[in-house]
Amino acid sequence: MTEIPSLNAPYLLYLGDSSKVLDIKTARGIAKWRPELCLGELKRPNCQTSLDLPNLSLNEAIAKGVKTLVIGLANSGGRISSLWHEDIKSALKSGLDVASGLHAKLSDNEELVALAKTHNCRLIDLRDTKGINHIGNGIKRSGKRILTVGTDCSVGKMYTALAITNEMKAQDFKVTFAATGQTGVFIEGTGVCIDAVVADFMSGAVEQVTPEVENDHWQIVEGQGSLFNPSFAGVSMSLLHGSQPDYLVLCHEAGRKNIKDLQGYPVPSLEECLALNLTTARLTNPNVKLVGISLNTRLLTPEEAGAYIAEIEEKFQVPCFDPMRTGVERFVSQLER
Amino acid sequence: MTEIPSLNAPYLLYLGDSSKVLDIKTARGIAKWRPELCLGELKRPNCQTSLDLPNLSLNEAIAKGVKTLVIGLANSGGRISSLWHEDIKSALKSGLDVASGLHAKLSDNEELVALAKTHNCRLIDLRDTKGINHIGNGIKRSGKRILTVGTDCSVGKMYTALAITNEMKAQDFKVTFAATGQTGVFIEGTGVCIDAVVADFMSGAVEQVTPEVENDHWQIVEGQGSLFNPSFAGVSMSLLHGSQPDYLVLCHEAGRKNIKDLQGYPVPSLEECLALNLTTARLTNPNVKLVGISLNTRLLTPEEAGAYIAEIEEKFQVPCFDPMRTGVERFVSQLER
Numbered sequence: 001m002t003e004i005p006s007l008n009a010p011y012l013l014y015l016g017d018s019s020k021v022l023d024i025k026t027a028r029g030i031a032k033w034r035p036e037l038c039l040g041e042l043k044r045p046n047c048q049t050s051l052d053l054p055n056l057s058l059n060e061a062i063a064k065g066v067k068t069l070v071i072g073l074a075n076s077g078g079r080i081s082s083l084w085h086e087d088i089k090s091a092l093k094s095g096l097d098v099a100s101g102l103h104a105k106l107s108d109n110e111e112l113v114a115l116a117k118t119h120n121c122r123l124i125d126l127r128d129t130k131g132i133n134h135i136g137n138g139i140k141r142s143g144k145r146i147l148t149v150g151t152d153c154s155v156g157k158m159y160t161a162l163a164i165t166n167e168m169k170a171q172d173f174k175v176t177f178a179a180t181g182q183t184g185v186f187i188e189g190t191g192v193c194i195d196a197v198v199a200d201f202m203s204g205a206v207e208q209v210t211p212e213v214e215n216d217h218w219q220i221v222e223g224q225g226s227l228f229n230p231s232f233a234g235v236s237m238s239l240l241h242g243s244q245p246d247y248l249v250l251c252h253e254a255g256r257k258n259i260k261d262l263q264g265y266p267v268p269s270l271e272e273c274l275a276l277n278l279t280t281a282r283l284t285n286p287n288v289k290l291v292g293i294s295l296n297t298r299l300l301t302p303e304e305a306g307a308y309i310a311e312i313e314e315k316f317q318v319p320c321f322d323p324m325r326t327g328v329e330r331f332v333s334q335l336e337r
Numbered sequence: 338m339t340e341i342p343s344l345n346a347p348y349l350l351y352l353g354d355s356s357k358v359l360d361i362k363t364a365r366g367i368a369k370w371r372p373e374l375c376l377g378e379l380k381r382p383n384c385q386t387s388l389d390l391p392n393l394s395l396n397e398a399i400a401k402g403v404k405t406l407v408i409g410l411a412n413s414g415g416r417i418s419s420l421w422h423e424d425i426k427s428a429l430k431s432g433l434d435v436a437s438g439l440h441a442k443l444s445d446n447e448e449l450v451a452l453a454k455t456h457n458c459r460l461i462d463l464r465d466t467k468g469i470n471h472i473g474n475g476i477k478r479s480g481k482r483i484l485t486v487g488t489d490c491s492v493g494k495m496y497t498a499l500a501i502t503n504e505m506k507a508q509d510f511k512v513t514f515a516a517t518g519q520t521g522v523f524i525e526g527t528g529v530c531i532d533a534v535v536a537d538f539m540s541g542a543v544e545q546v547t548p549e550v551e552n553d554h555w556q557i558v559e560g561q562g563s564l565f566n567p568s569f570a571g572v573s574m575s576l577l578h579g580s581q582p583d584y585l586v587l588c589h590e591a592g593r594k595n596i597k598d599l600q601g602y603p604v605p606s607l608e609e610c611l612a613l614n615l616t617t618a619r620l621t622n623p624n625v626k627l628v629g630i631s632l633n634t635r636l637l638t639p640e641e642a643g644a645y646i647a648e649i650e651e652k653f654q655v656p657c658f659d660p661m662r663t664g665v666e667r668f669v670s671q672l673e674r
Contacts, residue, residue, distance in 0.1 A: 138567040138599055195537040202536050202571045230475040230578040230621050234571035235536045241567040262475050265620075279613065283602075284567050 004132075004208055005124055006190040007099055008067035009037045012056060012091075016084045017044040018073045024049050026101060027072025029183035033162050037189075039064045044083060058094045068124075070186055071100040078103030085109075092116050092123075099124040101182030101193065126182050127196040129205070136203030136242050138284050143213035145178075146291065147245035148223040149277045151267050153232065153260045155253040156323065157223040158184055160294040163323035164249070165220045167332040178209045178221040180239065194224055195235050202235065206242025216337075221245065227276050228268045229259050237280055244284045247291035250274055254308055255299040270312065292331050293320040341469075341545055342461055343527040345404035345434055346374045349393060353421045354381045355410045361386050363438060364409025366520035370499050374526075376401050378409075379428075381420060395431045405461075407523055408437040415440030422446075429453050429460075436461040438519025438530065463519050464533040466542070473540030473579050475621050480550035482515075483628065484582035485560040486614045488604050490569065490597050492590040493660065494560040495521055497631040500660040501586070502557045504669040515546045515558040517576065531561055532572050539572065543579025553674075558582065564613050565605045566596050574617055581621045584628035587611055591645050592636040607649065629668050630657040 013027040021028070031038045031051045040056030043049075056064070069091040075081060080088075080102060088098050088106070092115040099122075100106050106123040107113055116123045146164065148157040161177060162184075168175040177184070179191025197205045210219050221243045225232030252270060259265035274290060281288040293312055297305035305325055313320035319331040350364040358365070368375045368388045377393030380386075393401070406428040412418060417425075417439060425443070428435050429452040436459075437443050443460040444450055453460045483501065485494040498514060499521075505512040514521070516528025534542045547556050558580045562569030589607060596602035605613075611627060618625040630649055634642035642662055650657040656668040 136568040138602060140601075195535075197536050198532075199534050199536055199539050199572045199575070200532040200569065203567055203569075227574075228620060230540055231473040232537065232540075233578055233617075233620070234539045234573075234575035236571075237564075237574045238536070238571035241570055264477075265475060276616065279616075280570075283565060283570070 004190055004192055007124060007186065008097055009189055010039045010066055011037050011068050011070045011186070012061040012066045012096070013038055013041045013051060013053065013070050013072040014084070014087065015041050015043045015047050015049055015051070016073050016081065016087070017046050019048045021049060023075070024051070024073045026074065026183045026186065027051060027070070030070065030072065030186045033187045039066050042069065042087065044087070058090055058096070062094055062096070066096065068097040068099050071098070071102060074102060080104045080106065080109070088112060089115055092119050092121055095119050095121050097122040097124060099126065099186070101126040101186070103127055126185050126193050129192065129197045132192060132197050132205045132208070133201050134204035134208055135201060136207050136238075138241070141210070141212040141244065142215050144216075144218045145210055145221055145243050145245045146218065146247045146249055147221040147239060147243050147281075148249045148251050148294070149236065149240070150223060150226045150251040151270065151273045152226045152229055152253070152256065155251045155256070156294055156296040157251045160249060160251050160323050161220045161222045162187065163328045164332060167328045168218060168220070171332050174214070174217040176213070176217070176219050178219045178243070180206070180209060180222045180224055184222045194239065195232065199234070202238035203242035206239050210243045223251070226273070227280065228265070228273060229262070230265065231262065240277065240281045241284050245281055245288055246285060247289060248277055248281065249292045249294055250277070250290060251294045251296070253296040253299070254305070270316070290316065290318055291335070292318050295320060295322050297322045297325060341527055341529055344436055344461060344523065346526055347376045347403055348374050348405050348407045348523070349398040349403045349433070350375055350378045350388060350390065350407050350409040351421070351424065352378050352380045352384050352386055352388070353410050353418065353424070354383050356385045358386060360412070361388070361410045363411065363520045363523065364388060364407070367407065367409065367523045370524045376403050379406065379424065381424070395427055395433070399431055399433070403433065405434040405436050408435070408439060411439060417441045417443065417446070425449060426452055429456050429458055432456050432458050434459040434461060436463065436523070438463040438523070440464055463522050463530050466529065466534045469529060469534050469542045469545070470538050471541035471545055472538060473544050475578070478547070478549040478581065479552050481553070481555045482547060482558055482580050482582045483555065483584045483586055484558040484576060484580050484618075485586045485588050485631070486573065486577070487560060487563045487588040488607070488610045489563045489566055489590070489593060492588045492593070493631055493633040494588045497586060497588050497660050498557045498559045499524065500665045501669060504665045505555060505557070508669050510555055511551070511553055512555040512557060513550070515556045515580070517543070517546060517559045517561055521559045531576065532569065536571070539575035540579035543576050547580045560588070563610070564617065565602070565610060566599070567602065568599065577614065577618045578621050582618055582625055583622060584626060585614055585618065586629045586631055587614070587627060588631040588633070590633040590636070591642070607653070627653065627655055628672070629655050632657060632659050634659045634662060
């Protein structure tokens with residue numbers, strides 16, 4: 001069983017020649033959740049985005065203690081632009097690790113591999129999962145686990161898991177965030193991009209990301225996809241089986257009608273979504289239960305959002321919240337210690 | 338979207354230095370289902386197994402028209418033994434394609450890659466799925482599809498699908514077997530090992546294996562794993578979503594108590610298994626229904642088997658059969674044309 005890689009912090013965030021906020025989604029996520037890890041940003045002259053971090057040269061970054069250049073941007077197709085190439089080479093020559101979550105692999109480039117070797121630093125491809133080959137065994141592990149599940153992709157499963165993790169830390173729980181996607185892995189410094197794992201090893205990879213811990217230690221597991229999104233439901237199922245959740249937090253975007261990027265697939269009702277997630281999760285943890293509902297209410301007015309959250313809470317009889325609007329303090333304070 | 342590779346038949350089956358029947362499971366499957374494709378076997382001097390095919394040298398095989406040497410055996414770990422290596426090289430030098438379903442890839446060996454290039458032949462690694470990168474879209478496709486699903490792994494899903502395909506051909510249906518595992522792909526000459534695909538592309542790969550066909554054309558889809566096997570359930574779910582089955586055939590081994598290779602996981606009841614498979618399949622085909630139950634009764638006496646099949650048929654009100662004991666003629670004759 002291969003060890004899951006871990007990243008060396010702090011980071012210099014590479015924004016390259018990005019022109020739109022969406023291009024640097026990954027870097028933004030890291031800077032939002034782990035500002036203390038992000039010492040600066042590195043850009044090409046024509047870059048039109050910023051995270052309002054210090055604009056550092058490689059030498060300045062190294063003087064400040066940076067250990068890893070994080071490719072914090074994406075282009076369509078997940079390729080490594082030739083423009084970025086020179087900057088990546090310079091970083092390696094300076095002795096920095098370079099880490100990427102793109103589909104294209106840094107380590108497929110022989111020049112970069114040779115440079116990394118010469119300068120004794122690492123190329124880390126988060127989506128290179130060929131070492132991940134543990135078959136899930138379903139053996140019960142100690143510790144407590146919350147998994148975020150959703151009615152669809154991009155409804156707030158990572159955001160919710162991170163907000164809960166931070167609030168639990170603030171309330172003195174023993175707690176770890178279990179990262180299962182690229183932004184999450186950069187934020188936590190370790191984890192696995194589950195959607196890049198070979199199918200046979202999905203639930204096994206989730207088991208590796210959520211290992212046995214002490215009974216009073218919590219793992220907050222970043223969910224992926226949805227059982228109701230036919231593109232990615234198998235990944236969601238592997239998360240339910242591999243993480244053996246004690247508790248589910250159901251995530252939903254209020255007002256979304258259709259499954260993202262697909263035609264003819266309505267978003268399921270919360271009841272239907274919850275029922276199938278519980279049925280599925282019971283296979284590896286018969287005691288699983290719903291512990292909260294996270295509602296992304298960005299499409300609603302504040303008044304509508306308040307009414308909707310109250311309505312769902314009344315219906316499901318668990319704490320409901322919008323992590324961006326209401327925070328998760330009340331939710332966390334109601335968790336059984 | 339990459340084309341799914343297809344194999345050139347007929348085959349010479351390579352049995353190497355195998356010592357046990359289980360070592361040559363793949364070759365046996367091909368020889369059983371496609372005897373007309375299997376012109377001979379190639380063995381090392383110490384080989385202790387046989388499929389009772391002509392023992393051919395490479396020259397004899399080529400004279401008979403063989404196009405591909407199929408690595409029909411496996412060792413633990415799926416490695417390519419150094420003993421086999423010389424034979425693979427000789428085959429390439431003779432101009433044969435060489436195909437393998439092992440975890441280890443022929444194409445990772447530079448010497449083999451160079452030889453294949455020199456001699457203008459192909460190295461085909463069925464588990465090399467890096468070209469498979471279509472994201473499932475769930476768009477309805479014409480044609481009729483039967484998917485075999487199971488209470489566990491190794492209960493007869495491939496056998497059942499192949500038996501149904503052959504019988505449908507005999508009864509003049511337009512029908513294709515859709516292969517999703519290595520033995521199935523060798524048998525059909527095309528297909529994808531779904532369990533080797535990157536997680537994000539599983540249901541998309543199933544869509545590629547079961548493309549749009551004419552309304553009266555049937556695809557019989559080889560199932561994998563089980564929704565109740567926590568090691569592989571995500572793969573099974575992708576098959577349910579990607580193949581959009583009109584009909585399910587539920588496969589079960591009578592008398593099996595526990596999920597294969599796992600502890601603490603009982604085999605589900607047929608009722609429970611059917612319910613979750615139907616719920617899951619309805620996402621991409623709301624009209625899906627159970628059309629038959631395939632019972633592997635190898636652990637029962639003929640009398641017990643007959644009684645059990647009758648009991649299950651009475652309970653579920655669909656044709657029940659053991660493809661090895663009763664055949665599938667009655668089942669196929671009851672399909673709606």
